[in-house]
Amino acid sequence: MTxxxxxxxxxxxxxxxxxxxxxxxxxVPHGRLMLDSEHLVQRFQALVHEAFTSDLDEAENRAEPxxxx
Amino acid sequence: xxxxRDREGELRALINVCRHRAAVxxxxxxxxxxxxxxxxxxxxxxxxxxxxxxxxREADFDPCDLGLAAARVAVxxxxxxxxxxxxxxxxxxxxxxxxDLDLEDHEPSDFRLHSRTEWQIExxxxxxxxxxxxxxxxxxxxxxxxxxxxxxxxxxVNRAEGQFFLSRTPLKESILASDLPPGVPYDPCGSISxxxxxxxxxxxxxxxxxxxxxxxxxxxxxxxxxxxxxxxISSSFPGLKSGxxxx
Numbered sequence: 001m002t003x004x005x006x007x008x009x010x011x012x013x014x015x016x017x018x019x020x021x022x023x024x025x026x027x028v029p030h031g032r033l034m035l036d037s038e039h040l041v042q043r044f045q046a047l048v049h050e051a052f053t054s055d056l057d058e059a060e061n062r063a064e065p066x067x068x069x
Numbered sequence: 070x071x072x073x074r075d076r077e078g079e080l081r082a083l084i085n086v087c088r089h090r091a092a093v094x095x096x097x098x099x100x101x102x103x104x105x106x107x108x109x110x111x112x113x114x115x116x117x118x119x120x121x122x123x124x125x126r127e128a129d130f131d132p133c134d135l136g137l138a139a140a141r142v143a144v145x146x147x148x149x150x151x152x153x154x155x156x157x158x159x160x161x162x163x164x165x166x167x168x169d170l171d172l173e174d175h176e177p178s179d180f181r182l183h184s185r186t187e188w189q190i191e192x193x194x195x196x197x198x199x200x201x202x203x204x205x206x207x208x209x210x211x212x213x214x215x216x217x218x219x220x221x222x223x224x225x226v227n228r229a230e231g232q233f234f235l236s237r238t239p240l241k242e243s244i245l246a247s248d249l250p251p252g253v254p255y256d257p258c259g260s261i262s263x264x265x266x267x268x269x270x271x272x273x274x275x276x277x278x279x280x281x282x283x284x285x286x287x288x289x290x291x292x293x294x295x296x297x298x299x300x301x302i303s304s305s306f307p308g309l310k311s312g313x314x315x316x
Contacts, residue, residue, distance in 0.1 A: 004254040020192035040202035043229045
C-alpha cells in the first residue's frame with residue numbers, strides 16, 4: 001500500500017506541477033470547472049477568496065486609525 | 070510552536086518563542102523536564118517561567134508575566150492540532166464531521182505513527198488542495214486507482230460542510246467477487262472497504278485506502294513566502310487491530 005501511495009503521489013506531482021506552470025503563464029484568465037465532478041474545487045476557491053478578502057478588510061480597518069493621525 | 074505532554078499526561082501547545090529576546094526555545098523532539106532557551110531562561114512544561122538568571126537584580130521582575138503563551142490544542146486519534154488564535158472556533162466545532170468519520174471497525178485511537186516522509190513539489194498549496202478535491206482526473210491520471218475503486222461520478226461521493234471536505238468511494242464489486250484482476254496495485258481486501266479522503270481547510274488531508282487499516286496524512290505547506298514550491302509531509306498511521314476479513 002505504501003508503494004502505491006508513493007506511486008499516486010508521483011502521478012499527482014506531475015499533474016500539479018504542470019498546472020502550476022500553466023497558471024504562471026496567465027494565458028487562461030478564467031478556467032471552466034466541471035461542477036458535477038468538481039464542486040468541492042469551487043467550494044475551496046470560495047473559502048480561499050473569503051480568507052484573502054477578510055484579511056484585506058482587517059488590514060483596511062487597522063489602517064484607518066493611523067490615517068487620522 | 071512546541072507541543073509538550075507533562076508527567077500528569079496534560080497535553081499543551083506553547084508559543085515556542087522566548088519572552089526575553091525572542092529566541093526559539095525548544096528545538097527538535099524528545100523528553101525533557103523543562104524547556105531551556107539557548108540564551109538563558111528556562112520554562113516549565115506548563116509554559117511558566119522557572120528560572121531567569123540575575124532576575125533578583127531587576128526591579129519589578131515578575132516571572133508570572135513571562136511564561137510562554139499557550140495555543141489551543143485538539144486531539145483526534147494520533148493527531149494533535151494546534152491553533153495560535155485564542156479566539157478561533159473550537160476544532161471540534163469547525164471539524165465536527167471528522168468526529169463522525171466512518172472508520173468502519175476502527176477508532177481513531179487504534180492508529181499510531183509509523184513513518185514520515187517529505188515531498189517537494191513545484192506547485193503551491195492551493196493547487197495541491199484543489200487537485201486533491203476532485204477525482205475527475207482519476208480515470209486518466211491514476212489508472213491503478215481506477216482498477217481498484219469506483220472513480221465514476223455514480224460511485225464517488227463528494228461532500229463539503231463548512232471547512233470540512235469529504236470524498237468517499239467503495240471498492241469495485243469485481244474486486245470483492247474474484248481473485249485480484251491484473252493491474253490492481255495491491256491487495257485491497259481487508260477491514261477497510263472504502264477509499265476515504267478528507268481535507269481539513271486549508272491544506273491537511275487524511276486518507277484511508279481499502280485494505281489494511283491505515284491513515285495516511287498529507288499536509289501541504291509553503292516553504293517560503295514567495296515561492297510556489299509546497300512540500301507535503303506525509304505520515305502513515307497503521308491501525309493496531311487487523312481486520313478479521315483480511316486475506
